[in-house]
Amino acid sequence: MTSGAGVRVPWGGSWVRGFAAVLAVVCAALALPPAAVAAEEDEVAGIIVFGVPGLAWTDIDASVTPHLWAMAGSGASASMSVRTIGSWTCPEAGWLSLGAGERAGGAAPRDAQCAAQSQLPAPVEDGSGWSVGGWDAIVEANESFNYGARLGSFADAVAEMALQQQAAAVEAETAGEPVVEPDPGACVAGIGDGAALAAADTEGRISFWAPELAALGDAMAACDVVIVDPGVVIGDTADEAPDTGTDYDQLGEDDIGVGTDEPSGEIDTGEIEPEADAVRARAAAAADAAVGEVEAALPEDWRLLVAGVADASAPSALHPVLYSGAGVEVGELTSATTGRDGYVQLVDLTATALASVGAEVPATVAGAAVTVLPDENRTSGDAVAQGIDETAASQSVIDVSFIFYSVLSGLGVIGVVAAVWLLCGDDRYRGLARTVCLAVASIPVAGVAAGIPHWWRADNPVLAFWALIAAGVAVLTVAASVPWMRRGARATLLVAGVCAALIAVDQVSGATWPLHTPMGYTAQAGARFTGLGNYAFSVFAAAVILLVAFLPWRGRARVWGPIAIGVCAVVIVGAPTLGRDMGGTLTLVAAGILCCLKLWGRKLSLGALALAGGIALGVFAIGGFLDYLRPQEDQTHLGRFVGSVLDGTAMNILIRKADAALGTIGRPLTWISLAALIGAIIIWRKRGPIRSDRVAAAAIGLSTVAVLGAVVNDSGIAVTGFTTALGFGLLAVAVGPRTERAQPATPDSVATAPTSGN
Template sequence: MRARAPHTLDGMTQARERARIRWARWAAAALAALTAALALPGTAHAAEPEADGVVIVGVPGLAWSDLDPDATPNLWDLAGTGASAAMSVRTLGSWTCPEAGWLSLGAGERAGGVAPRDAQCEAQSALPSPGDTGDGWAVEDWDAFIDVNSAYNYGARLGSLADALAEAALAQETAAAEAEADGEPAPEPDPGSCVAGIGDGAALAAADTEGRITYWAPGLDSLPDAMAACDVVIVDPGVVIGDTADNAPDTSTDYDQLGEDDTEVGTDATSAEDDPGEIEPETDPVRAGAAEAADTAIGQVREALPDSWRLIVAGVADAAAPGSLHPVLYSGPGIEPGGLTSRTTGRDGYIQLTDLTATALAVVGADIPATVAGAPITVLADPDHTAAAAVARGSDETAASAANADVSPNFYWTLSFVGVAVMLLAAHLVVGPDRFRRTARTVCIAFSAVPVAGVAAGIPPWWRADHPKLAFWGLILAGAAVLTIAASLPWTRTGIRPVLVVAGAAAALIAVDQVSGATWPLHTPMGYTAQAGARFTGLGNYAFSVFAAAVILLVCFIPWRGRMRLWGPVALGVCSVVIVGAPMLGRDMGGTLTLVAAGILCCLKLWGKRLSLGAVLAAGAIAFGVFAVAGVLDYLRPEEDQTHLGRFVGSVLDGTAAQILIRKASAAWGTVGQSMTWITLAAVIAAIIIWRKRAPIRTDAVAAAVVGLTAVAAIGGLVNDSGMSVPGFTAALGFGLLAVAVGPRRDTPATLETEPVATAPAATQ
């Protein structure tokens, strides 16, 4: 036996080596499949037919409620005969005043104004006329606009629209000169490759990078001359559609005009016959008059517009705080009735203000410079499109976004402050005395279900209820209750089964949402409001944090057996990364980097490997490699199909990536001290308490979960602009469930049943 031992050891060594080779091959295959999935092309949109020119009429404050067949017939007709969408005008703050809106239209990027941004936008609505230089027109104090925007990290190059058209004219002249030198027929240059402005606000959008304007006039009487001079004409009718001072909304008061009469029916104060029922909103005469004035101006533009020109009417800014979505109406040759979308939103029915800049350039055949963040609008033809349907759809989208913005702060603060208590209860569950342990366990499960309920709340249209806030919180409580009950049934309440129920529901819900179009979180605090313009589709940072925490828990606590202990976590991890990073799914570049790194570290610990510095560096290198390969492959796709991952690679190549990184770092730093900071701090304190009283952790599954969740929180908080929100939401779902999985000490009398280690190897310490 002793003589054969060396051969036996040698055979075991060879077996291990063959296993390592097989593992390497499978890992390489998984990585190849992942990068291929991340690079799958999106749906390409057909190019729009060209037109001789385009007129953009900007009406700050224009809302869907202003479109009426009697009061504003021109707007109503455009909504029915053209294509329409809801537009986000978000620039540098939660609401955009006219000065910033006009500047952003000319820059094609988010820009800010010089005047103070007050809640009623009074300062930024009083726009001065451009000055006559004797050789044309120029915006007064243009350098002040340049200086104030240089302080922001969006890289807005004011005047990009005018400069792009000037470069197109120069390119035409160069091509004509070269053709003439070669003795070939020279193409006839377009003398109108420029931007004309009518009205004070339009001057800010029509100015070039030096503040000069090719053509400017104060009134619509000069519109024919403007169209004769330039192919792109921007019109400011001089109207801001807003409410009177007494009715104007602000950032602190809820001015809801719909409600129920407070007087009880049948009392002495009223009778059933006299009961007015639901209170109808009163039309603000100031707002109605402004809308009618804007409609009259639009009618004048339509009368002067040649048949070969296109017309865009858009609410280019808010009239006051809070911000809102605004209608955009697009008509002209080649534009069929229907909806609109763009590459920057990736969602039907939504576009952004900067898309108008790119669209104007595309209509006249000019190149879109890298400084323009928007993308040309794509028309989604709909044979059943009507004005009434367009207004109803736009009003519903605006109401959903506004209601979401209204409930979000309370949701975050409630989640955070309640979470502080839950984190301490989780510590009590793991290291405290037996008293109240069952209650602590139930509370941990219920609280972990709240973020999951937050995602599911976007399925029903809660914002259409008479009392949207009550409807939303009712859905949150109902969703959390259903999931808690599901995790407390006789066959799910023992051991780690509640963890698998809640984490499985979270991962499955978000995965289904991504595959089906990423609709649900858009209308809940777990996503971004459409008016914020941060992410219209894909996986937002909040939902990513919940999804990543759920995946980590599933990887660690699913009772894998045999070979599945190796391949199960790998398969689940690869599928999860595809959901997070694929261009047609999550489109989350920071999430891709985070989940790959966290997943590798988690799996290594789960398999009993020691996490040395080399292993950590290797995990980071692999994550960065997947990120880089996916980014390059996305960048190689057609520009109209690229996600922000591919566009980030483009920014690296053109040297603007530093501004993006600085802006994201600044945004992340700005989250310190906000709502989700406190639940993060509470989780850290609770973890320290547990560590001091019950270290070390001896089971691979629990240790792997700790490593994975910590990596998601730390890396995700550093690489995403949501900052402290990432560890906050990670803790909201993961910390309580991890405490349930760990359970009480074995030497502490417990009132809970636990499963044998053979069926749930990491159920207890």
């Protein structure tokens, strides 16, 4: 077959063999293991998990909390996301999530001050032991949340270890081999009301429970795992806290579930952010004193894990995790669930405690055992300063996110109008329209680049962020507007190339930039600490499509050039060591194939659509299955999703993601998406069918990213909005004003003809 540019595209056996080789390369890249992170393997006699709801890095002070301060320097530490159900986690939900090893919610109503979920009832004693009152209601509430949390997984996993030890002893005795006596302490004990929720098994029963820390010795004698709630919630005085009558769920902050991508920008954090006061300092000192008691009673072969297991009120924040005891070196903590040094999640505490005592981490536990990254030079001051900085960065992103999305959407609508004028209007104001298109397309690119400098450390972080955005937009717009760049698709290639290069370099170098901008996720959201988020994916995919369509390919490069770019892009998006984006992988493969087929002059029949969909699903399935074959702690979202398909829980994930995607409709980026649809209809009516293979390829590829990406990703309409923000205006700039009336168009005319009206 001959393409529209006169290049013969080999559709025969050689093309099939070449494509099979390319597919093999992609699948192999998607199956590469992530960067090696050694799991915590050393077993100890026991571990104490000490939870303090509301504990923040700013509470750890050498004079107010000397024991916590010393732990920060003598052990390992990290900042922890406590995200469970909703945009902030109250104590009841935090303790339940610790016991489930999965995101769980409380049965009590959740208000902004966590008043109801901080009032935890004591367990009930029935003569044969203790049990959590109202356990059935808690289980029922979590079934409605649809996160698949199996409450009590923590205690059941330890009990299962005891059963396995007993079975091994019986088998050894039968075989006449030396018998290893089962560990009599294979259970989970709880001290305090909150700890009862975490220590309960799936039936709501607790092996050992006591109300006061005085029973710590008895608890350690009874069980190898002890969970302690000192009865302290580190919050603020009522007159400095937000109102307790408003459930901010009604304001739409429940944007992020597991793997969801919509930052919770709707909460006015400026109004509800509490300031530290004497009440908070006294609570922190009381918790510190309890930590001192535990340290004094801690045997040499035990470990202590202190963590801020929940928020005390809205908004959420990162909380400290301090880990010390037998075999724990000084340094940072990390986990496979975050893939980033210095960050862990609440569910990782469950897996860590299980691994410490030799219990197997069940599939129902979403976390992974933490790993210590040794740093003998790390001091208490270093650890606390780093934690405060990470918390400030995360909070600063939330402070600017909603405004950023609103501004992008508002200016994006103007950009769509400018694109329509550029393509369909008269010569008047076309130069201005072109400039507006370039400026709007530069906003998300500047948003990615804004993560390079540490803008949150400025005296006025919000002002510093917007100054970076303005500077980035100005530089890109001016660079794309110089006379030499006004010919054909040069300006489009410049902006798209800068966008794709920035994101590719970021992914290869560790994916640090979007984490601290609205183009990524805040660390406290717990959705994705590394890899490629849906927003960054949207603009990256749009940029790749534009590069494939408008680069001046010649000869056989018109075939293999787009394939090479597509393979590299898919690897960046989907590889476990890089993007880790399963929805993005599916979307980009399908969009890239359709774009290339049209670029090569193929008609997009139902067969072509089936081919694109089949190949995309094939890459997704093969890469996912190979990822699933790796150890559970090394699996990415792709492998875990395959596991959920095999164990029958995938439907819960799909329903939750679909619900999250539908929930994005009506948010700021909806309006730019709607404007793009209207603008496309107007352009079609004014200019008629697309006459160039390049333009058609770009339009089809961008449309596939915008539509399919919104369907398969839980960011929903936001994917369409970001794709429009970058792609709509740049496509209009590449096409330029209509010139068909002067001379017939050729497939390559958009890449060679000068743009008039500029």
